[in-house]
Amino acid sequence: MSGALLLTGIGQLLTLRGAVPRRGWALADPGIIRDAAVLVRGDRIAAAGPRREIERLPEARRARKTDLGGRVMLPGLVDSHTHLVFAGSRLEEYELRLAGATYEEIARAGGGIQSSVRGLRAARPAELERGALARLVQFAAHGTTTVESKSGYGLDLANELKILRVQRALARRQPVEIVSTFLGAHVVPPEYRRRPQAYVDLVTRRMIPAVARERLAEFCDVFCDRGAFTPGQARAILAAGRAWGLEPRLHADQLARTGAARLAIEIRAASADHLDRVTGSDIAQLGRSGVVCTLLPGASLHLGVPFAPGRALVDAGAIVALATDFNPGTSPTLSLPMAISLACAGMRLAPAEAIAAATVNAAYSLRRHDRIGTIEAGKQADLAVFDVADYREIPYYFGVHLTSMTLKRGKIVYARDGVRGWPRSAPGDA
Numbered sequence: 001m002s003g004a005l006l007l008t009g010i011g012q013l014l015t016l017r018g019a020v021p022r023r024g025w026a027l028a029d030p031g032i033i034r035d036a037a038v039l040v041r042g043d044r045i046a047a048a049g050p051r052r053e054i055e056r057l058p059e060a061r062r063a064r065k066t067d068l069g070g071r072v073m074l075p076g077l078v079d080s081h082t083h084l085v086f087a088g089s090r091l092e093e094y095e096l097r098l099a100g101a102t103y104e105e106i107a108r109a110g111g112g113i114q115s116s117v118r119g120l121r122a123a124r125p126a127e128l129e130r131g132a133l134a135r136l137v138q139f140a141a142h143g144t145t146t147v148e149s150k151s152g153y154g155l156d157l158a159n160e161l162k163i164l165r166v167q168r169a170l171a172r173r174q175p176v177e178i179v180s181t182f183l184g185a186h187v188v189p190p191e192y193r194r195r196p197q198a199y200v201d202l203v204t205r206r207m208i209p210a211v212a213r214e215r216l217a218e219f220c221d222v223f224c225d226r227g228a229f230t231p232g233q234a235r236a237i238l239a240a241g242r243a244w245g246l247e248p249r250l251h252a253d254q255l256a257r258t259g260a261a262r263l264a265i266e267i268r269a270a271s272a273d274h275l276d277r278v279t280g281s282d283i284a285q286l287g288r289s290g291v292v293c294t295l296l297p298g299a300s301l302h303l304g305v306p307f308a309p310g311r312a313l314v315d316a317g318a319i320v321a322l323a324t325d326f327n328p329g330t331s332p333t334l335s336l337p338m339a340i341s342l343a344c345a346g347m348r349l350a351p352a353e354a355i356a357a358a359t360v361n362a363a364y365s366l367r368r369h370d371r372i373g374t375i376e377a378g379k380q381a382d383l384a385v386f387d388v389a390d391y392r393e394i395p396y397y398f399g400v401h402l403t404s405m406t407l408k409r410g411k412i413v414y415a416r417d418g419v420r421g422w423p424r425s426a427p428g429d430a
């Protein structure tokens with residue numbers, strides 16, 4: 001027997017092969033192969049295709065075999081926007097909001113992001129690492145194999161570095177791939193409330209160089225919105241980041257239309273995220289741009305506000321990606337399948353479009369599309385298996401945990417108890 005692994009009995013293999021990034025009609029073509037098999041050699045996909053063809057390969061005959069019983073396989077999901085490292089929940093604010101207070105009112109009263117900053121500053125790295133590790137287990141259990149994660153609850157040099165170092169330590173000690181983004185410009189911390197420009201200077205002159213010298217992040221992000229940073233401040237911060245080799249991303253037009261999406265286009269950011277408030281002409285310009293539009297329906301749901309105009313962005317030709325925005329304030333879900341359901345039900349994306357947005361386009365926004373996001377020979381063996389016969393059941397059975405197996409770099413990192421030998425058991429099966 002060779003060291004290879006043959007995954008066979010795949011009812012539908014969604015390869016997502018084709019042009020990257022995906023936009024327009026191409027977003028809806030998941031490149032399905034029915035009755036498929038995937039041959040994994042080490043951390044790579046050696047071959048993927050119709051079962052009969054793959055099984056004939058000499059290496060496949062010698063390989064260890066796992067029959068997936070007709071289940072559906074997708075590329076490992078790519079969560080391109082999260083805030084993974086924090087201490088403590090924000091349950092009190094959750095109840096306050098349900099009773100009528102708004103997110104911005106709570107923030108103005110010293111809660112919101114500031115409350116997570118207090119918790120983070122008081123926490124030891126080992127505690128933060130433990131919490132984030134437990135969350136990463138959950139990400140893998142939901143089919144996610146790559147997670148972008150932002151700092152932004154430290155808001156001073158030592159604590160921003162603390163978060164990014166925890167992320168680096170986690171990247172080394174567990175299998176889910178972590179992509180780090182520096183978000184020192186999340187909000188102005190209370191000690192700089194009366195002199196925000198001094199905080200912008202701290203971010204650009206001290207924090208960004210320190211982060212870059214230690215190679216702690218690949219991207220720089222700014223929360224450019226009402227109550228956070230202006231487009232002018234964001235432009236300066238992202239230019240400083242870029243000068244130090246950090247590619248820009250933006251939290252854009254979530255709470256109010258401040259022009260952040262336009263800024264993302266102007267500076268050719270890798271991604272503009274949220275976009276709940278963009279309007280017709282922004283949508284048209286985003287559609288023609290190379291900026292990935294990362295939609296975060298979990299945050300809109302949890303805040304009880306209308307969803308971003310996902311359908312209009314797709315129809316305008318935008319490169320749409322989908323992420324959880326996992327964080328303790330606005331989106332405490334780490335389920336990308338749930339985000340896929342919300343994008344379908346709430347934004348009228350087709351299931352195939354939402355899946356492309358959470359795989360190939362998300363990988364593109366993280367500049368990893370040459371390695372992850374599709375199932376093709378030569379790509380990394382990041383794979384997610386779902387306990388359904390048709391991929392459309394993944395969003396359809398919203399809120400139901402259907403992931404049965406997750407592989408990262410060719411290793412099984414999650415397997416639902418009893419998956420082997422059990423029949424497929426989607427809720428609709430008679």
Ligand code: NIG
Pocket residue numbers: 083112113116223251254299325327328329330331
């Ligand atoms: O993406 N919008 C800004 N940042 C986060 C929320 C952070 C928080 O409330 O803790 C977001 O929604």
Ligand code: FE
Pocket residue numbers: 081082083251325327
């Ligand atoms: Fe966010």
